[in-house]
Amino acid sequence: MTDEIIYLDHAAATPLRREVLETLREAQETLFGNASSIHTAGQQAKRMLEDSREQVAASIGADPVEIVFTSGGTESDNLALRGTARALRRKGDHIITSSIEHHAVLNCCKSLESEGFRLSYIPVDPSGVLNVQSLLRELRPETILISVMLANNETGTLQPVSEIGKIARERGIVIHTDAVQAVGKIPVDVNDLGVDLLSLSAHKVYGPKGVGALYIRKGTPIEPILFGGHHERGMRPGTENVPGIAAFAAALRLATEELEETRCRLRKLRDRLWTGISERIDLVRRNGSPERTLPNILNVSFDGIEGESLLLNLDLLGIAVSTGSACTSGSTEPSHVLLAMGIPPRTAEGGIRFSLGRDNTESQIDKVLEVLPEVVNRLRQVSGVKL
Ligand SMILES: Cc1ncc(COP(=O)(O)O)c(C=O)c1O
CATH class of the missing domain: 3.90.1150.10 (Aspartate Aminotransferase, domain 1)
Known part of the structure; x- marks a missing residue:
């Protein structure tokens, strides 16, 4: 060898790919202002934040206002699941997911179970594809959320998310997909998939670690899980990591183009x-x-x-x-x-x-x-x- x-x-x-590293370095040096500050340095950071939001949104067919930046795939999954469960607790207590999810979803589901939510874990067939018939059998009037990943991180197997999206939409159930592994590898469009929530992570697409996003379709019932300032339209408090977000957007744009x-x-x-x-x-x-x-x-x-x-x-x-x-x-x-x-x-x-x-x-x-x-x-x- x-x-x-x-x-x-x-x-x-x-x-990190070279072009992304360049974006990150330049943003670290020049965009140090707090994007919430109203002076010029703050507004420069704010502009980069909003440009990045547009790029991330464009890569998945979303509207920029539907993108909330997070610290990565794990936080996006937690915000999707816990945020929806919190918002819909009075409507129902049943959540459906698959038995092959990443631990960011599975362990979040376990914690919701310990708080009284009822979970159904749908099995997969021998090739690793979720069994839609089993999912249909698990649906109940109290089902508030379905979370099924788009591509499995261990086998790469693609799940029938658009089919499940249709089932969820017909019944008024919120649907989330963890697309962390799929984005940048296959075309991902939130409207083709028919999902309400979709998780992304920068470090799977040649971007930096510790940055990600959650797509939240307009009108989706969801509450924040962290509390603080009014960043990200109140959905995710904390001063935005503008250089990391700019690098994420650049990485995603390049991945989409290529x-x-x-x-x-x-x-x-x-x-x-x-x-x-x-x-x-x-x-x-x-x-x-x-x-x-x-x-x-x-x-x-x-x-x-x-x-x-x-x-x-x-x-x-x-x-x-x-x-x-x-x-x-x-x-x-x-x-x-x-x-x-x-x-x-x-x-x-x-x-x-x-x-x-x-x-x-x-x-x-x-x-x-x-x-x-x-x-x-x-x-x-x-x-x-x-x-
Ligand atoms: C499918 C899937 N979801 C979520 C995550 C967690 O993402 P992050 O490392 O950005 O928290 C990963 C990371 O391996 C993943 O593969």
């Missing part, structure tokens, strides 16, 4: 990786739908080895990948997403996520394919598991 790091963990975080080209390129690289793996290594399984999927994510289980060991061995060779498992107090739990798809725990433990990005090349993929069979064989021998 060369000293070059082959970074295949873009679903966890993307590097979407088709990047999508095609990543899909080819992802397919090259999967074909190479399946030709060179026995007893592998691709997790998630190969058709209904993001262009950049490939989740593979390697029988007989733990994903964590494979990750660490690849890291020693300069290849960064991830597992879906949550490492809690020294013990690794198999991914809740793979388990929800009916994958046996032992196979789920061998799950590795390769998530590609704009800087990856064919030769990097070929280098991975060169070393991976050797590493997998060695780990299988060490594990001594009979296959």
Whole structure:
């Protein structure tokens, strides 16, 4: 291997792209005023804030007044769920979500459950797609909110959000989608999806960490979950991180402009990786739908080895990948997403996520394919598991 790091963990975080870094640096230096101040420095920051809001809105087919800036995907998810639950508590206490959501949604749902809300977690089929019939069966007069992610962060599998949006709209139920992984990878339009709330995060689209947004369709019943000043039309108090927001908007604009080209390129690289793996290594399984999927994510289980060991061995060779498992107090739990798809725990433990990005090349993929069979064989021998 060369000293070059082959970074295949873009679903966890993307590097800041050069143009975005430039925007961030310039805004840090020049736009230090508080966007709520009425003097010139404040108004310059305010102008950048509103220009950024327009760009973010345009990238998802929204109106600028429907964008609220937050500290990232986690806060956007919490504002969507808790804010709606708080606003509609008197109308009903039932919320529907899926069993494969990111923990930003799942753990928020758990906390709402502990406060007396009733939750339904809809299962997925073996390819990781939510079962719409099960969702229909769970609907009740007290259902106030449905939250289903647009693309799963572990498998890339796309969920039937526009179909669910229609179901929700017909019944007057608020619908939220966590589009953190989908935005910038596939076309996302809030009206095509028919959603009321949509979460975004900057660091998945080559923007900075700690910045995100929640789209809130005009007229959606929602209350703030943080209290303070009147920023973001009272929906999210706190002095806005104008440089971070400007960089987020620039990143999203670039991702949107280049979407088709990047999508095609990543899909080819992802397919090259999967074909190479399946030709060179026995007893592998691709997790998630190969058709209904993001262009950049490939989740593979390697029988007989733990994903964590494979990750660490690849890291020693300069290849960064991830597992879906949550490492809690020294013990690794198999991914809740793979388990929800009916994958046996032992196979789920061998799950590795390769998530590609704009800087990856064919030769990097070929280098991975060169070393991976050797590493997998060695780990299988060490594990001594009979296959
Ligand atoms: C689907 C999904 N939702 C939410 C988040 C959380 O976003 P953030 O890291 O900006 O809080 C992530 C991050 O991995 C994600 O993949």
